[in-house]
Every structure is written in C-alpha cells, then in structure tokens.
Amino acid sequence: MCRWMAYTGSPVIANDLLFRPEHSIIVQSLRANLGHVTNGDGFGIGWYGTGADETPALYKSAHPAWNDENLREIASNIRTPLLFAHVRASTGTPIERSNCHPFRHGRWLWMHNGSLANFEVVKRDLRMAVDPALYPEIIGSTDTETLFYLALTFGLTEDPPTAVARAVGLVEDVGRRHGVEYPVHMTVATTDGETMWVFRYSSEKATSSLYYSNDAEQVRRLYPDLEVLDQLGPDTRFVVSEPLRDLPGAWTEVPEASWALVRGGENHIHPFQPSSP
Known part of the structure; x- marks a missing residue:
C-alpha cells in the first residue's frame, strides 16, 4: 500500500511539509510505521500557486522519493497553500512516471492508497465506462487513474461525494x-485547489489508516514548546495516511466508510456509501 499526505492552509515552503516532520512522507517512503511497506516505486507532488485561476503543477518520478535530489531542490523554492504528496508501492502495474500519483485533470488533483482488486480482470469493463470525451486523457495503466476518470465521468467537478x-x-x-x-x-484525496474531499472506504470494511490534524490552536496549547507549530496558521489542516509527528491529541482518525470536506481550517465528516450508477 502507498502513503500520502495533503496540506491546506496558509502558504508555506514545500520543503517544510515534505522533509521537516520527524516522520515525513519522505521518511515514510522508506519505512512506514503503520503500513510496514517500503514505498519506493515512484512518487509525486502536486501543488497550487497563489494565483486565483492557476492550474496545479506536478513533479513526479519513478525513482524512490528518498533518493531524488531534484525533489529537495524544487521543494525549497515552492510556496503553496495546498499540496498533495504521494509515495508509491505498486500493486502490479509498471513503475513509470505515468503511473505515479497525483493525477491531474484541469484544476483537479487526485491520489489514492489502496487497490481495485483483480484490476487486470475488471480493467476493460471499467475503462469502457469512462466518458469517451475523457478517455483519451488516460495515459497510465493504474487502477487509481481509472477510478479518477470514472469519478470525473460521474460528475466529480460538480458533486465529488456523489461522483x-x-x-x-x-x-x-x-x-x-x-x-x-x-x-x-x-x-482517496481530491481537490479543485480550494476545497479538499477525502474518502476512506473498503468493500471488506478494513481500510488502510487515515488521519486529519486537529485545530492548530488546540495543538499549540498542548505543545507550547514545539516551535514548528508557531508557523501553522489557524486554517491549517493535514490529512495523512499516518501521523507526521508523534503528538497525542494532535491527530484524529478518519472513521471507516466516511468522507470529509476540508476547507478553511474546518473539516466536516459524513458517512460514505457506494451507489450503483
């Protein structure tokens, strides 16, 4: 299984998000505490600038995140209010850049931890259900990209939870x-650059871990001597496969079979139930 993190809040330097935490997403690429898997089959980051109508940028590579010098170079020069980061453990599809997350469509980003079981068996039927106008945009071979384009087909840009x-x-x-x-x-995490939607679900009701950060002021009161917390604005939220720091009281687990809307330092959690289209 993969690992991912999403950040939304006041603009910050990407290096502080990717490398500075003691259990950063880069550390998780080599040794994840909860997943017990090395996530070395490529990585990617997607981020938004401060312009109102800016398309998100991507940097992806089939190399392990812990061994990519260019990532550290660019991360020190990216200032962003919203960042997605993903480190990949392939479930069978090739290790190549086109299969690395996040995936992009216009202003939308999408990333995923998990799998569509027996994807090689169901792949044809699923891809044939993608809107013909969207189908040419699929460039990789992963189940994640297929799920993204199915969600787009069903109206992701208008109503993400329903799609x-x-x-x-x-x-x-x-x-x-x-x-x-x-x-x-x-x-799953997806965003239009202003709002994030995250989903935790599995058919067997045993989904991989997912956490969101609690209110930044609340966490500062718990840990007044932790200087790094002073850099977090009141609208800060992280959503992560596993906590970036071991701070009891700073993280809350996203419930099984739920989705959350995250925006402006708030998160609203709702039950998630698949529906037959």
Missing part, C-alpha cells in the same frame, strides 16, 4: 460480476 460514490458502486458491481469478493480498498 465518487457512483464510481465506487460501479467498481463493486463490475468486480462482483467477475467473482471478486472485495473489489475496492481506498483512501
């Missing part, structure tokens, strides 16, 4: 027609 519910419902329908008992395992 993801329909996409997951389709995957479960197709999978079970092919004899797959548990077709979906996912933690």
Whole structure:
C-alpha cells in the first residue's frame, strides 16, 4: 500500500511539509510505521500557486522519493497553500512516471492508497465506462487513474461525494460480476485547489489508516514548546495516511466508510456509501 499526505492552509515552503516532520512522507517512503511497506516505486507532488485561476503543477518520478535530489531542490523554492504528496508501492502495474500519483485533470488533483482488486480482470469493463470525451486523457495503466476518470465521468467537478460514490458502486458491481469478493480498498484525496474531499472506504470494511490534524490552536496549547507549530496558521489542516509527528491529541482518525470536506481550517465528516450508477 502507498502513503500520502495533503496540506491546506496558509502558504508555506514545500520543503517544510515534505522533509521537516520527524516522520515525513519522505521518511515514510522508506519505512512506514503503520503500513510496514517500503514505498519506493515512484512518487509525486502536486501543488497550487497563489494565483486565483492557476492550474496545479506536478513533479513526479519513478525513482524512490528518498533518493531524488531534484525533489529537495524544487521543494525549497515552492510556496503553496495546498499540496498533495504521494509515495508509491505498486500493486502490479509498471513503475513509470505515468503511473505515479497525483493525477491531474484541469484544476483537479487526485491520489489514492489502496487497490481495485483483480484490476487486470475488471480493467476493460471499467475503462469502457469512462466518458469517451475523457478517455483519451488516460495515459497510465493504474487502477487509481481509472477510478479518477470514472469519478470525473460521474460528475466529480460538480458533486465529488456523489461522483465518487457512483464510481465506487460501479467498481463493486463490475468486480462482483467477475467473482471478486472485495473489489475496492481506498483512501482517496481530491481537490479543485480550494476545497479538499477525502474518502476512506473498503468493500471488506478494513481500510488502510487515515488521519486529519486537529485545530492548530488546540495543538499549540498542548505543545507550547514545539516551535514548528508557531508557523501553522489557524486554517491549517493535514490529512495523512499516518501521523507526521508523534503528538497525542494532535491527530484524529478518519472513521471507516466516511468522507470529509476540508476547507478553511474546518473539516466536516459524513458517512460514505457506494451507489450503483
């Protein structure tokens, strides 16, 4: 399984998000505490500038994140209010840049930890369900990119929770027609650059871990001597596969089978239920 982190808040230098935490996403690429997997099959970051209508930028590589000197070079020169970062452990598709997360469509980013079970069996049926106008944009071979374009087909840019519910419902329908008992395992993050939506769901109800950071002021009161917290604005939120620092009271687990809207330092959690499209 992969590992990912998402940040939204006041603009910060990407280096502070990617490298500075004691259990940063770069550290997790080599040794994840909760996943017990080396995530060395490529990585990617996606970020937004401070312009109102700016398309997100991507930097992705098939190399391990811990061994990419260019990542540290550019991270020191990126200032962003919203960043996605992902380190990959392949579930069978090739280790190449086109298969690294995040994936982009216009202003939208998408990343995923998990898998669509027996993807090689259900792949044809799922991809044939993608809107023909969107299909030419698929450039990789992963289940994640397919799920993204299914969500776009079902209206991600207008209503993300409903679109993801329909996409997951389709995957479960197709999978079970092919004899797959548990077709979906996912933690997903997607954003339009202003709002984040995150999802935690699996068909077997045993989804990989996912956490969000608590209110920055609350965390500062718990740890007044931790200077790094002084840099976090009141609208700061992290959503992560596993905590970036061992700070009891700073993190809350996203419940199983739920989705959350994250914006302006707030997060609102709702139950998630797939629906057959």
